[in-house]
Amino acid sequence: MPSIRDVLILGSSARAAAFSSIRAGLRPRCLDFFADADLAAVCPTIAINPSQADDELERLAASQGAPAWFYTGPFENRPDLIERLARGSRLLGNGEEALRAVRNPWNVASVLNRHGLAAPGLARIANGPPAGGRWLVKPLASGGGMGVRFWDEESNSLDASHYLQEFVDGPTLSALYVSANGSARLLGVARQEHGAPGSPFLYRGSGGPWPVAESVAEKLARIGGILAAEFGLVGLFGVDFILADGEPWSIEVNPRYTASVEVLELAAGRAFLIDHLRACVRGELPEAFSLSPSSIVGKRVIYASRPIRFPEVPIPQFPRDDFHVPPIADIPRPGSKIQPGEPIMTVFAKGGNPEECLAGLDRLERAWVGRIAGTSGASIPL
Numbered sequence: 001m002p003s004i005r006d007v008l009i010l011g012s013s014a015r016a017a018a019f020s021s022i023r024a025g026l027r028p029r030c031l032d033f034f035a036d037a038d039l040a041a042v043c044p045t046i047a048i049n050p051s052q053a054d055d056e057l058e059r060l061a062a063s064q065g066a067p068a069w070f071y072t073g074p075f076e077n078r079p080d081l082i083e084r085l086a087r088g089s090r091l092l093g094n095g096e097e098a099l100r101a102v103r104n105p106w107n108v109a110s111v112l113n114r115h116g117l118a119a120p121g122l123a124r125i126a127n128g129p130p131a132g133g134r135w136l137v138k139p140l141a142s143g144g145g146m147g148v149r150f151w152d153e154e155s156n157s158l159d160a161s162h163y164l165q166e167f168v169d170g171p172t173l174s175a176l177y178v179s180a181n182g183s184a185r186l187l188g189v190a191r192q193e194h195g196a197p198g199s200p201f202l203y204r205g206s207g208g209p210w211p212v213a214e215s216v217a218e219k220l221a222r223i224g225g226i227l228a229a230e231f232g233l234v235g236l237f238g239v240d241f242i243l244a245d246g247e248p249w250s251i252e253v254n255p256r257y258t259a260s261v262e263v264l265e266l267a268a269g270r271a272f273l274i275d276h277l278r279a280c281v282r283g284e285l286p287e288a289f290s291l292s293p294s295s296i297v298g299k300r301v302i303y304a305s306r307p308i309r310f311p312e313v314p315i316p317q318f319p320r321d322d323f324h325v326p327p328i329a330d331i332p333r334p335g336s337k338i339q340p341g342e343p344i345m346t347v348f349a350k351g352g353n354p355e356e357c358l359a360g361l362d363r364l365e366r367a368w369v370g371r372i373a374g375t376s377g378a379s380i381p382l
Contacts, residue, residue, distance in 0.1 A: 004068045004277060007092065008061060010085070011072030012050065012143070013343075015039040015330050016262040017273075023265070023323065024273035029064050031057065034343075038315045038331045054081045062088050070235070070276075072257045074143030076103060092280040093235045094255040102231040102253050105140075105163060111230045117223055118249045120166035120242075125158050134167040136201075142252070144259075145194055148201035165251065170244035172251075173210060174260045177224040178272070178286065179233045180279035184224035186217065187272060188291040190260035191354070192240070196303040197341050205346075207298030207357050208263045209291035212243070219248055227253060235280045236261060236272060267297040267350075269323045295350065296357040297325055300365055302344045308372060310336040310344065325350045328368070344372060 006027045009017050014030040018039055021028040028043045035047035046060060058081070061069065068090040075082065076099050083096035094102070101107055109119040121130070129135035135151040139162055142148065151164060172192040177184040190208030194201050212220070223239060231253075238258035241248040257276070265272050268291050278284040310332040330346040338344055347368055349360030 004090075004092075004281065006066045006068070008064045008066035008069035008089070009072065010057070010061065010069065010075055011257075012074055013330060014045075014072055016259070017070075017072050017257045018043055019329075020257070020261060020265060020271065020273045024271040024277070026273065029066060031060055031064075034330070034332070036330050037313075037333045038329055040333075041315050054078070054084060057081060058084050058088070061085050068092050070257065073254065073259075074141070076254065076256050077141035077143065079103075092277060093257075094233055094237070098232050098234075099255060102227070102233065102255050103140075105138075105165065105252075107231075108227070108250065108253055111226060112223065112250055115222075115226050117219070117226070118247050120168050120249055120251060122166070123164040125160060125162050125164060129164050135164045136167050137162055138165050144203035145201040146199065168242040168244050168249045168251070170242045170249075173212070173241055173243055173248075174206065174254075174258060175220045175224065175239045175241065175248075176236065176258060176260045176264055176272075177228070177238070178236050178275045178279050179224070179228035180235075180283045180285050182229040182232070183285060184221075184228035184233070184237075185275075185285045185288065186221045186224055187275070188260070188264040188268070189217070189220065190263055192259075193300060196301075197305050199341065202303075203259065203301070204303075205298060205300035205361070206260050206263050207296055207354065207361075208260060209267055209296070210354065213246060216243065216246060216248055223248065223250060231255075235276045263297045263299055264291060266323050266325050267291065267295055295352060296354055297348065297350050298357040298361050299329070299346050299348045300361045301330075301346050302365055302368060302372070304338045304340050304342050304344050306340055306373075308338050308344070310334060310338060311372065313345075327364070 009028050009030045012033040014032040018028040030045045031048045035045045039045050070092040079096040079099040112119040137151050139147045174190050176187045188209040190206040191210040193204040196202040236257050238254040240252045241250045275286045312334040316326050325348050347364040351357030
């Protein structure tokens with residue numbers, strides 16, 4: 001284990017990364033969009049907002065005095081800020097140059113196609129979609145599926161901050177890797193859920209380790225190694241892909257701590273942040289290992305369908321350094337105002353197989369939606 005103990009985490013929702021850090025024996029402090037009650041209960045937390053200027057975020061980061069830091073989504077879309085913060089303390093992850101290269105979808109598709117690996121077709125907004133097939137409109141600075149939709153005639157009014165990606169039909173999964181010195185180790189695969197009111201592609205949750213065929217796992221391992229070598233990636237990163245007819249179609253690279261880390265870590269009983277630090281500090285990769293899909297951990301984000309004021313909800317208490325699966329997380333502070341389409345909280349479930357895990361998530365979501373919606377008098381509508 002590297003000697004680093006105190007780390008700053010910058011992210012829209014840093015709670016999962018903070019708990020991962022604690023399991024790895026680190027002492028996190030966070031700059032976070034939500035500053036939820038369960039995050040603030042375990043580490044120093046400062047609320048920030050998505051549009052906060054680089055100057056102010058740089059000042060806030062410096063005020064924390066942490067010798068090392070890393071980011072979660074969507075800060076991979078702000079390479080200028082990452083470069084500035086990296087001058088002040090040690091960045092544990094991918095820097096500005098790697099971000100600019102790997103977050104360019106044309107770069108990624110070109111590399112994968114050159115190696116005979118599947119990637120959906122791309123097109124510029126100004127040119128419109130090629131004839132035939134279905135096409136998605138995606139922001140270049142994407143995060144969690146926000147702003148992704150099917151192309152229609154109204155999409156012609158969008159500017160070059162968006163692009164078109166060919167739609168591939170199939171389940172969405174995410175492969176998690178750790179990389180160093182141009183090599184990568186596949187840590188596991190998680191299945192993703194999508195969809196919220198008005199946002200059909202918005203990230204809704206993950207479950208894993210998700211079983212995939214050996215031939216798919218071999219291709220995923222190859223994809224990770226090629227991307228790590230081509231783009232100089234370091235530490236944890238993820239590749240979202242569509243699985244269609246046994247072929248993984250890579251749709252996006254997330255060069256940082258991803259939403260899949262938490263569920264795979266809890267299922268494996270392994271602190272992936274230790275692997276992340278060893279890769280970033282020592283250039284070391286873990287020995288090959290496999291995650292058995294005999295136990296699946298899932299999480300699901302509950303989104304608001306109407307305005308609510310969040311009720312008083314006790315924060316679950318359990319040892320911070322173990323791999324206990326929490327019943328709920330991302331718990332807003334009592335009285336928080338939540339608008340339609342915004343995330344409310346996250347529920348967790350564990351099962352012996354994917355179906356059992358998903359059924360558990362369904363039960364928990366129904367129970368909490370009922371409580372939050374006020375059917376038990378637990379919340380006060382605005």
